[in-house]
Amino acid sequence: MSSDDLVQDVITIVPEAPFMTIREALQWSARKFCTEADAWVTDEQPIIYGADSDYPMIVAPQGEPLRIVSLTLNGREVTQGEGFEQSSPTAIHFSQKPKESAVSGRLACRPKRGDMPPAEVTDRWSEPIADGATWRLLMMPQPWKNPELAIYYERRFLAGITDARQHSRLGHARGGARVKARRFI
Structure with a gap:
């Protein structure tokens, strides 16, 4: 997913925010996400x-x-x-x-400050990255400020970090664990 697609996802929730502010919030969110989750x-x-x-x-x-x-x-x-x-x-x-x-x-x-991670990371984790940017934007002291809605997006962002961390600890594998069921007697 390109950064323009991410901007479009965020601008639907915070339409008053300028494009450059949204881009900076996405860069901040992607950096924090990768730092916390080994994504x-x-x-x-x-x-x-x-x-x-x-x-x-x-x-x-x-x-x-x-x-x-x-x-x-x-x-x-x-x-x-x-x-x-x-x-x-x-x-x-x-x-x-x-x-x-x-x-x-x-x-x-x-990613370095001001950069985004590669496309394979943003494709896989676009929702939590957009949620983190939305959370940051909604907490800014600007006309679009909405702390109640920001709490919702913060929780979604933190849940995405937890999912990515678990995904990382399991070796970036797809699919679940396979367990042989016990026989019923």
Whole structure:
């Protein structure tokens, strides 16, 4: 979904708001959404350069790095606590230096200020992002202010964050868990 489509979704609820204000609210909402929910996880390779040095560097292919979801070290996938610790979005410490200089893995990112996440993120999470922008707009001290309606959109935005966080923790998989039913005797 393009940013113009998102603007059209929001402008139906807050028609008095200027287009640029709506765009800024959408950018704020998308950044907050990605920060809180790990909604944008990239596996473009590699994400760490200089892993065999004293100062490894975490690099996001787009946007800003947030959290390392997993790394491929010595041919196996590991998560935080299994060979590395990430103390900040750009700092990593390995328990043993890897043999390779460039390490691949999965990295949670967020858009830079003033940017939007890629289309696959906005397509999947367009409703919560629009809800967050609407919430922000309705709380502004402007003629279109409506705190009662803003509470409704805040709840929808937070519910979207919860859904995206759960989706992220389950490995960005589609479909549900399959369980064999117990026999009825």
